Amino acid sequence: MAVEKKGMEVDGVGSVGDKLPCKKLVMNGAELVVKALEDEGVEVIFGFPGGAVLPLYDALYYSEKIKHILVRHEQCAAHAADGYARSSGKVGVCVATSGPGATNLVTGIANAYMDSIPMVAITGQVVVSAIGRDSFQEADITGITLPITKHNFLLNDVEQIVPTIKKAFHIASTGRPGPVLIDLPRDITTMEAEYRPDMELDTPGYKIPKMQGRDALEEIAEVLKQSEKPVIYAGGGILRSKAQGELLSLAEKHDIPVTTTLMGKSCFPENHGLSLGMLGMHGTVYANYAVSECDLLLGIGVRFADRVTGNISTFAQNARVVHMDIDPAEIGKNVPVDYEVVGDIREILSSLLRLAPEKKHCEWNETIDGWKDKYPLHYDNSTDIIKPQYVIEQICEVTEGRAYVATEVGQHQMWAAQYYKSLMPGSFSTSGGLGTMGFGFPASIGMQMANPDATVFNIAGDGSIQMNIQELATIAQYDLPVNIAILNNQYLGMVRQWQEIFHGRRYSQTDMSHQPDFVKLAEAYGVEALKVEKKEEVRPAIEKAVGSKKPFLMDFHVEREENVFPMVPPGGSIKKMIRG
Amino acid sequence: MKHTLSVLVENRPGVLTRVAALFARRGYNIDSLAVGRTENPDISRMTIVVPGDHHVIEQVTKQLDKLIDVIKVSDITKDEYVERELILIKVGADPSVRGEIMQIVDIFRARVVDIGKDSLIIEATGDLGKIDAIENSMRSFGIIEVVRTGKIAMVRGPKHEDAENYLSHRRL
Numbered sequence: 001m002a003v004e005k006k007g008m009e010v011d012g013v014g015s016v017g018d019k020l021p022c023k024k025l026v027m028n029g030a031e032l033v034v035k036a037l038e039d040e041g042v043e044v045i046f047g048f049p050g051g052a053v054l055p056l057y058d059a060l061y062y063s064e065k066i067k068h069i070l071v072r073h074e075q076c077a078a079h080a081a082d083g084y085a086r087s088s089g090k091v092g093v094c095v096a097t098s099g100p101g102a103t104n105l106v107t108g109i110a111n112a113y114m115d116s117i118p119m120v121a122i123t124g125q126v127v128v129s130a131i132g133r134d135s136f137q138e139a140d141i142t143g144i145t146l147p148i149t150k151h152n153f154l155l156n157d158v159e160q161i162v163p164t165i166k167k168a169f170h171i172a173s174t175g176r177p178g179p180v181l182i183d184l185p186r187d188i189t190t191m192e193a194e195y196r197p198d199m200e201l202d203t204p205g206y207k208i209p210k211m212q213g214r215d216a217l218e219e220i221a222e223v224l225k226q227s228e229k230p231v232i233y234a235g236g237g238i239l240r241s242k243a244q245g246e247l248l249s250l251a252e253k254h255d256i257p258v259t260t261t262l263m264g265k266s267c268f269p270e271n272h273g274l275s276l277g278m279l280g281m282h283g284t285v286y287a288n289y290a291v292s293e294c295d296l297l298l299g300i301g302v303r304f305a306d307r308v309t310g311n312i313s314t315f316a317q318n319a320r321v322v323h324m325d326i327d328p329a330e331i332g333k334n335v336p337v338d339y340e341v342v343g344d345i346r347e348i349l350s351s352l353l354r355l356a357p358e359k360k361h362c363e364w365n366e367t368i369d370g371w372k373d374k375y376p377l378h379y380d381n382s383t384d385i386i387k388p389q390y391v392i393e394q395i396c397e398v399t400e401g402r403a404y405v406a407t408e409v410g411q412h413q414m415w416a417a418q419y420y421k422s423l424m425p426g427s428f429s430t431s432g433g434l435g436t437m438g439f440g441f442p443a444s445i446g447m448q449m450a451n452p453d454a455t456v457f458n459i460a461g462d463g464s465i466q467m468n469i470q471e472l473a474t475i476a477q478y479d480l481p482v483n484i485a486i487l488n489n490q491y492l493g494m495v496r497q498w499q500e501i502f503h504g505r506r507y508s509q510t511d512m513s514h515q516p517d518f519v520k521l522a523e524a525y526g527v528e529a530l531k532v533e534k535k536e537e538v539r540p541a542i543e544k545a546v547g548s549k550k551p552f553l554m555d556f557h558v559e560r561e562e563n564v565f566p567m568v569p570p571g572g573s574i575k576k577m578i579r580g
Numbered sequence: 581m582k583h584t585l586s587v588l589v590e591n592r593p594g595v596l597t598r599v600a601a602l603f604a605r606r607g608y609n610i611d612s613l614a615v616g617r618t619e620n621p622d623i624s625r626m627t628i629v630v631p632g633d634h635h636v637i638e639q640v641t642k643q644l645d646k647l648i649d650v651i652k653v654s655d656i657t658k659d660e661y662v663e664r665e666l667i668l669i670k671v672g673a674d675p676s677v678r679g680e681i682m683q684i685v686d687i688f689r690a691r692v693v694d695i696g697k698d699s700l701i702i703e704a705t706g707d708l709g710k711i712d713a714i715e716n717s718m719r720s721f722g723i724i725e726v727v728r729t730g731k732i733a734m735v736r737g738p739k740h741e742d743a744e745n746y747l748s749h750r751r752l
Contacts, residue, residue: 203648205649328645329643
């Protein structure tokens with residue numbers, strides 16, 4: 001740590017009886033930032049240096065506790081921090097310089113905000129006296145990120161560095177998590193101040209929602225007792241509050257089938273008899289039927305997003321609706337609910353488990369099993385052409401559902417959600433709310449950093465991977481054994497699918513057949529790669545990649561015009577799916 | 581229906597932006613917004629008049645409450661409270677009509693605060709009904725300019741809201 005080199009100790013001035021140590025540490029602002037990050041337990045930072053953060057990088061140079069991963073584009077610093085947070089439960093940290101560095105973070109911050117991911121983003125800023133003068137590399141990043149952060153700070157006092165970083169981590173990681181940005185003018189990082197880690201936090205306006213609705217819980221227990229056809233609709237809130245154990249107990253003790261949202265995927269083992277897979281626009285037929293037919297819908301850590309509900313007026317119209325969430329503003333925002341409980345999901349579920357007696361729902365589960373038999377996820381695998389779903393099934397088999405998977409956005413994302421049966425909580429990262437192409441590859445870097453020994457897959461499309469392909473340099477530099485599986489159909493497949501179905505097959509600007517040779521490209525970056533064009537080569541390629549324990553890219557040339565089914569047309573009722 | 585929200589916020593730069601941006605982004609309207617510091621210089625109070633049904637007001641309140649700089653949001657619409665707004669009206673007034681204007685000003689217990697060659701500036705305070713009434717009564721003379729502060733409000737009786745506890749207990 002920089003203290004040894006630059007810090008100086010001076011005699012304390014504390015009065016008699018003062019609990020402060022009699023020696024005090026004086027450091028410059030940049031060193032205070034690094035020290036405060038170390039105090040928060042930060043082990044990895046994803047970032048990219050620049051003029052305004054030079055002092056910060058100078059201080060990082062001496063840190064033995066924090067490893068810095070140099071990405072090749074600041075957007076990826078944010079996505080990598082995001083993937084790190086999702087797969088570790090810790091706060092992800094990213095750093096960028098002022099101006100363009102900061103604005104390049106914006107998509108990544110918005111992505112984390114939409115998916116409620118705990119993140120602290122630190123941006124450099126021009127010197128305080130130059131703010132507002134359109135200085136070189138100046139951007140009003142606190143203004144720009146105001147609607148996409150849980151909170152942000154513009155620091156203008158070196159004394160406030162340590163308490164502000166403490167606050168930022170506290171705010172990012174508690175309640176409904178989210179990204180917090182700290183904008184750090186360069187001159188603040190070169191001024192000196194005493195290191196005082198014991199300063200009290202002063203955030204009177206920040207309220208972590210406490211559990212409200214214990215009465216409602218008793219009513220819910222009663223309704224649960226009466227219900228013949230209950231369904232659990234579980235979301236990302238389960239993973240954020242680490243309530244997967246409680247969820248499993250609730251489902252098993254009460255014999256309730258569980259469908260998850262895209263964000264909730266991996267919170268419930270997908271090989272479990274009570275698992276319905278995903279619901280909504282590309283959900284399973286049986287999940288959507290179950291929600292449509294149920295008499296009690298338990299929405300847990302969810303937000304009734306439009307991709308889930310379809311037409312709101314027909315969504316779960318036979319059911320009494322229970323909504324449990326940490327964010328009171330989510331209750332009743334999109335769908336009227338009959339019972340609401342606000343608070344930490346884990347706490348809520350533990351209380352409910354104590355209240356509700358066990359019960360079996362044999363008839364209801366038989367009905368659902370009937371739907372599972374009649375309308376399974378399916379695709380035509382009879383041709384020699386590689387089907388994208390087949391590739392994902394093979395990845396799932398080889399990794400036994402225990403890989404950490406990050407996806408981009410599009411058809412491959414939906415196929416991954418449908419066919420990769422995740423068994424480990426937090427092992428599936430995807431851009432659920434914002435739908436960010438280019439998220440998955442950098443996110444997989446973050447997941448690998450959080451889980452160094454795990455098998456990590458980035459399931460990508462040929463369109464999405466090109467949005468952040470430069471990170472091949474990053475995985476090569478740090479020798480991160482990320483496995484990239486490109487489902488290459490030479491189209492922006494999801495847009496093409498919509499053009500096929502809703503726009504008379506007019507494939508406007510979705511043909512991506514002019515593309516690089518991904519194998520040569522990967523090799524140019526020093527990453528081993530394989531092109532796979534035959535079905536029988538799929539599994540050996542995956543086994544080779546996983547076995548290599550090295551960065552590896554697989555370019556699977558798949559059926560060009562395969563569609564994602566089932567599909568609920570936008571705004572339609574989720575009962576009425578195109579089954580394909 | 582119009583609701584009156586009394587919002588305690590941290591008195592620091594950017595807070596007004598955060599509140600205003602929230603309304604803009606979520607598509608809520610603001611009828612008026614008045615802001616000034618409280619008896620504690622670290623804290624400001626905003627009085628915001630918001631049109632909308634129950635659902636809208638509930639969302640506005642909950643979303644405002646999530647802002648870190650917002651300490652307390654109270655919908656005081658149904659409480660007993662005193663409301664005031666201040667208006668300045670510049671009205672066309674050649675000497676022939678000045679007497680008539682002065683009479684109206686007296687009736688409203690308003691004041692003339694400036695006299696120009698062909699115009700007067702009138703200052704009035706009162707609840708919204710009174711302010712609207714005096715503005716309307718001046719129309720026939722030709723209103724040149726109007727500036728209104730927006731409504732401020734204070735709940736009657738002893739100190740109100742748990743946030744007041746915070747006001748007194750806060751470390752300074």
